[in-house]
Amino acid sequence: MFSFEKQTRTPIAMILSLSAKVLATPLVILMTLASAAQAESVLRRANDLSFGGSESLDPISANRFYEVNDLIYSRLIRQDVDGRPAPELAQTWTANATATEWTLTLLPGVTFHDGSAFDAADVKFTLERVKDPALESPVTDVLGFIEAVDVIDPLTARIRLSTPHAGLPLLLMDYRVRMLPEGAAAPYGVGTGPFKLDSFDPESTTILSANTAYWEGAPKLDKIEFTAIPDSEARNQAMLGGQIDYNGLTRDQEPLYAGNPDFTVQSYPAGGWFGIAFQSNQPPLDDPRIRKALRIAVDRAEMLALMTGEGNGIVSCDTPVMASDPFRANLDCPQDIAGAKALLAQAGYPDGIDIEVFTADLEPGMVQYAEVYQQQVAKAGIRVKLTVAPSDGYWDDIWLQKNAVTSWSQRPADQFLNEAYRSGGAWNESHFANATFDALLDQARATLDIDKARALYVQAQEILFNEGGTLIAYQENGRRVMTSRVTGIAPQDEDYIRWHLVGMAE
Amino acid sequence: MRGARPLAVPQVLHDVLAQRSGRIGFVIVCLHLSVAVAAPMIAPQDPAHQDAAAMLQSPSLAHWFGTDRLGRDVFSRTLLGGREAMLIATLATVIAMAWGSALGILAALIGGRTDAIVMRFVDAMMSIPWILMVMLFVAALGSSSVALVPVLGFSYGLSVVYLARAATLDFVTRDFVVAAQIRGHSRWSIAATELLPNVQDSLAVQGAMQWSWILLAVSSLSFLGMGVAPPTPDWGQMIADARGIMQRAPWALIWPMLALSSLVIGMNLAVDAWARATGVERNRRVPGA
Numbered sequence: 001m002f003s004f005e006k007q008t009r010t011p012i013a014m015i016l017s018l019s020a021k022v023l024a025t026p027l028v029i030l031m032t033l034a035s036a037a038q039a040e041s042v043l044r045r046a047n048d049l050s051f052g053g054s055e056s057l058d059p060i061s062a063n064r065f066y067e068v069n070d071l072i073y074s075r076l077i078r079q080d081v082d083g084r085p086a087p088e089l090a091q092t093w094t095a096n097a098t099a100t101e102w103t104l105t106l107l108p109g110v111t112f113h114d115g116s117a118f119d120a121a122d123v124k125f126t127l128e129r130v131k132d133p134a135l136e137s138p139v140t141d142v143l144g145f146i147e148a149v150d151v152i153d154p155l156t157a158r159i160r161l162s163t164p165h166a167g168l169p170l171l172l173m174d175y176r177v178r179m180l181p182e183g184a185a186a187p188y189g190v191g192t193g194p195f196k197l198d199s200f201d202p203e204s205t206t207i208l209s210a211n212t213a214y215w216e217g218a219p220k221l222d223k224i225e226f227t228a229i230p231d232s233e234a235r236n237q238a239m240l241g242g243q244i245d246y247n248g249l250t251r252d253q254e255p256l257y258a259g260n261p262d263f264t265v266q267s268y269p270a271g272g273w274f275g276i277a278f279q280s281n282q283p284p285l286d287d288p289r290i291r292k293a294l295r296i297a298v299d300r301a302e303m304l305a306l307m308t309g310e311g312n313g314i315v316s317c318d319t320p321v322m323a324s325d326p327f328r329a330n331l332d333c334p335q336d337i338a339g340a341k342a343l344l345a346q347a348g349y350p351d352g353i354d355i356e357v358f359t360a361d362l363e364p365g366m367v368q369y370a371e372v373y374q375q376q377v378a379k380a381g382i383r384v385k386l387t388v389a390p391s392d393g394y395w396d397d398i399w400l401q402k403n404a405v406t407s408w409s410q411r412p413a414d415q416f417l418n419e420a421y422r423s424g425g426a427w428n429e430s431h432f433a434n435a436t437f438d439a440l441l442d443q444a445r446a447t448l449d450i451d452k453a454r455a456l457y458v459q460a461q462e463i464l465f466n467e468g469g470t471l472i473a474y475q476e477n478g479r480r481v482m483t484s485r486v487t488g489i490a491p492q493d494e495d496y497i498r499w500h501l502v503g504m505a506e
Numbered sequence: 507m508r509g510a511r512p513l514a515v516p517q518v519l520h521d522v523l524a525q526r527s528g529r530i531g532f533v534i535v536c537l538h539l540s541v542a543v544a545a546p547m548i549a550p551q552d553p554a555h556q557d558a559a560a561m562l563q564s565p566s567l568a569h570w571f572g573t574d575r576l577g578r579d580v581f582s583r584t585l586l587g588g589r590e591a592m593l594i595a596t597l598a599t600v601i602a603m604a605w606g607s608a609l610g611i612l613a614a615l616i617g618g619r620t621d622a623i624v625m626r627f628v629d630a631m632m633s634i635p636w637i638l639m640v641m642l643f644v645a646a647l648g649s650s651s652v653a654l655v656p657v658l659g660f661s662y663g664l665s666v667v668y669l670a671r672a673a674t675l676d677f678v679t680r681d682f683v684v685a686a687q688i689r690g691h692s693r694w695s696i697a698a699t700e701l702l703p704n705v706q707d708s709l710a711v712q713g714a715m716q717w718s719w720i721l722l723a724v725s726s727l728s729f730l731g732m733g734v735a736p737p738t739p740d741w742g743q744m745i746a747d748a749r750g751i752m753q754r755a756p757w758a759l760i761w762p763m764l765a766l767s768s769l770v771i772g773m774n775l776a777v778d779a780w781a782r783a784t785g786v787e788r789n790r791r792v793p794g795a
Contacts, residue, residue: 252750305558361731371736388731
């Protein structure tokens with residue numbers, strides 16, 4: 001109800017009053033919005049726009065929008081904290097005696113975000129499209145041996161393989177192999193994950209809301225918002241400024257949060273690494289003794305400390321397999337200058353050897369990795385000419401062709417060993433070719449007994465240490481920072497986060 | 507030689523030192539050159555020595571300027587960090603001045619279509635930002651110091667063509683040049699004996715400026731990872747390495763920055779004084795800026 005009062009105030013008082021109202025209005029709106037945001041539990045994240053806006057909601061696309069896909073889709077099998085296969089949408093999996101057929105029973109009562117039921121036909125659709133050449137998916141290299149999927153009944157699917165593979169459950173843990181509804185087409189976005197897609201704009205803001213019908217229970221968060229911030233330092237500033245709640249962290253950024261109670265910093269074991277791929281098919285590096293000398297001359301513990309700081313990773317004896325993987329070979333490989341010199345002398349280089357190593361300033365640390373290597377191996381008479389190549393075109397023009405610093409993210413043992421070391425593999429960056437190694441991988445794939453399979457994979461990794469062409473000195477821990485209100489995230493790789501259990505404390 | 511005096515170093519030095527800013531600039535440049543020459547003898551530690559136990563240490567008695575992220579001594583690296591860039595800048599300046607001056611003087615002397623073609627070529631090349639041009643060359647030839655010299659020499663010679671031509675045009679219609687032509691002197695002879703002595707002041711000042719611009723260019727390329735290659739320490743490379751840790755270890759960034767900027771400023775002060783003393787109007791604009 002309005003009432004009109006007799007105007008008794010002076011013009012100045014009126015102007016002041018009006019100004020106060022004008023100023024107060026947006027403030028009130030902001031406060032209302034803020035309280036609404038608080039009432040609604042929202043986790044704000046940033047995406048790095050690494051595909052320049054062509055981020056795809058197709059989980060197997062080369063441009064997959066991983067952070068979002070992780071939230072809206074589910075896998076059949078995921079890894080438990082020990083890296084072993086654990087049920088997700090598949091409850092059980094069994095192989096026939098020759099590991100050429102795998103039968104999966106599916107979780108009943110799971111629905112997609114559009115309300116349709118998840119069943120074996122969706123598994124058939126999702127796994128068979130991996131081979132579709134039109135999609136040009138990198139996952140084809142991993143699961144291309146899936147010949148077909150038979151729908152036995154709505155909750156039973158049988159996967160037929162073109163070659164025996166006892167490790168199929170491990171490969172189904174791949175972060176990209178996520179279930180789509182049958183017939184799904186671009187732009188995709190409907191899954192069975194804990195969050196549903198509200199709006200999608202990888203160059204600006206992508207908003208996800210809780211899937212209250214999620215099969216593991218309704219998420220604690222109401223929403224997760226992604227804002228595109230391409231620059232690592234800008235993301236860090238957004239984190240420091242309270243504009244986002246969760247972010248990855250580099251070693252250099254970590255000290256900015258030290259002792260600040262508003263933030264929680266976590267470091268967790270992960271499987272990413274820098275390495276140097278020496279071209280095993282080019283003389284003189286076609287001599288395995290020289291390749292071994294180039295690798296054993298490295299002080300891996302010191303390199304790990306120099307590159308990542310103390311306690312931020314684990315030494316690797318040239319195995320690409322991460323520490324939590326059950327198939328990792330845990331060898332011992334201290335720096336061996338005398339051994340390296342002896343190997344070089346045996347190979348006809350008693351006065352040391354000159355080699356050229358290429359790197360590029362593509363990722364923080366890639367140039368330094370080569371600098372540390374250059375310095376360490378000098379003691380063994382290995383004279384490294386270091387060439388910093390232009391970042392643009394490095395993967396096309398240098399990698400796979402020259403001795404080059406390389407960078408990999410974690411993946412399961414079988415996938416890694418086959419993708420990066422099997423003779424003739426497309427990403428065999430050191431052109432390593434060893435028939436015994438290949439045969440061991442084949443045997444391991446056909447071995448259903450996990451302990452026997454492990455012994456074979458370990459043997460294969462020992463061959464890599466003795467004869468391989470790629471130096472892998474360590475695997476670096478991952479780091480993240482969160483506002484201290486974020487709950488439910490343990491210091492583990494992102495792949496282990498159960499996002500429906502993540503919340504924001506009041 | 508008509509109306510020109512020889513480029514006498516003692517006279518130039520005297521003119522520069524007569525001015526306060528010239529004295530400051532001269533001292534800074536001399537200090538840098540002395541350090542560059544003596545650095546291998548006076549650097550207290552091996553600049554490439556990495557030490558996991560001494561990473562990112564603040565300045566101390568053991569490490570006067572602190573250590574970088576690989577535990578290397580920033581003081582030793584700063585002392586040695588300008589040598590390679592100065593050497594590249596010197597050689598590239600010689601190349602830039604040689605071809606730029608020769609082409610500019612000849613274009614002005616010959617005139618007509620030749621002049622037009624030369625200058626349109628130079629215009630076309632100068633329309634490409636220098637950093638882009640250099641990056642294209644580096645991508646094609648590789649980023650070794652040996653490749654950088656001709657690349658920078660070519661790229662920075664373009665502006666010299668302009669300057670040499672403009673300076674020469676003031677003289678080509680003078681009587682002494684016409685007389686030399688009537689006497690039947692060759693173009694090369696006229697350029698060398700009649701024109702060069704008259705434009706040498708402008709060119710010398712330009713050359714000194716080119717040197718500091720090229721030094722900055724080498725450092726910029728090193729910053730981008732395309733200049734001086736490790737393990738040779740270089741200021742640009744040190745700045746690039748330290749930029750991510752400037753809040754945590756500012757010393758790793760400040761010293762190479764101070765070294766680079768003081769040398770460039772010192773050179774500018776000295777050249778300004780020199781230009782004033784000789785009455786040369788120097789181009790203050792950095793190419794591509």
